[in-house]
Amino acid sequence: MSNTPRATLQQNTRLIDFPSLGDVRGQLCALESVSAYVPFDIKRVYYMWDVGADQVRGKHAHYTLKQVLICLGGACEVVVDDGRQRQTVRLDSPLKGLLIDGFIWREMQHFTPGATLMVLANDHYDEADYVRNYDQFLQQANEG
Numbered sequence: 001m002s003n004t005p006r007a008t009l010q011q012n013t014r015l016i017d018f019p020s021l022g023d024v025r026g027q028l029c030a031l032e033s034v035s036a037y038v039p040f041d042i043k044r045v046y047y048m049w050d051v052g053a054d055q056v057r058g059k060h061a062h063y064t065l066k067q068v069l070i071c072l073g074g075a076c077e078v079v080v081d082d083g084r085q086r087q088t089v090r091l092d093s094p095l096k097g098l099l100i101d102g103f104i105w106r107e108m109q110h111f112t113p114g115a116t117l118m119v120l121a122n123d124h125y126d127e128a129d130y131v132r133n134y135d136q137f138l139q140q141a142n143e144g
């Protein structure tokens with residue numbers, strides 16, 4: 001894609017705190033499409049679990065997909081990279097979501113035993129939206 005918009009960690013990733021509706025019966029969190037917490041229409045939900053502590057998932061960027069990543073139980077780290085800088089974000093609460101809405105490389109790693117990572121996405125699965133080669137990502141991220 002030749003006109004990939006230039007993305008930065010500052011503008012295209014954000015840690016969002018969700019409100020808890022918990023009471024004496026336990027915790028509850030409600031997330032709605034197009035809200036302060038999920039700023040897009042949710043078209044797909046997927047989740048991953050049983051990820052070994054030494055496994056690294058992701059290792060790709062998306063051209064257009066917007067997503068919020070939430071670790072529902074346990075913890076994991078998400079490495080985000082805009083082609084110029086790289087940060088590691090720890091997700092360790094169901095009341096914390098990481099929004100990624102631009103051409104950002106991401107890797108998920110260091111899952112604790114029992115961790116479940118859920119992802120809310122604004123579009124259906126489309127392999128053509130992925131860049132899975134880091135050199136190609138770097139080239140496109142820095143020409144945008």
Ligand code: T46
Pocket residue numbers: 044046048057058059067069106108119125
């Ligand atoms: C992302 C990170 C955070 C589907 O058929 N439909 C789906 O909705 C998804 C997510 C995956 N797949 C297939 C594609 C592969 O054959 O499931 C297989 C595993 O997917 P992948 O290796 O891409 O999974 P991760 O954990 O590396 O990446 C996933 C998402 O694919 C990606 O969009 O941003 O989680």
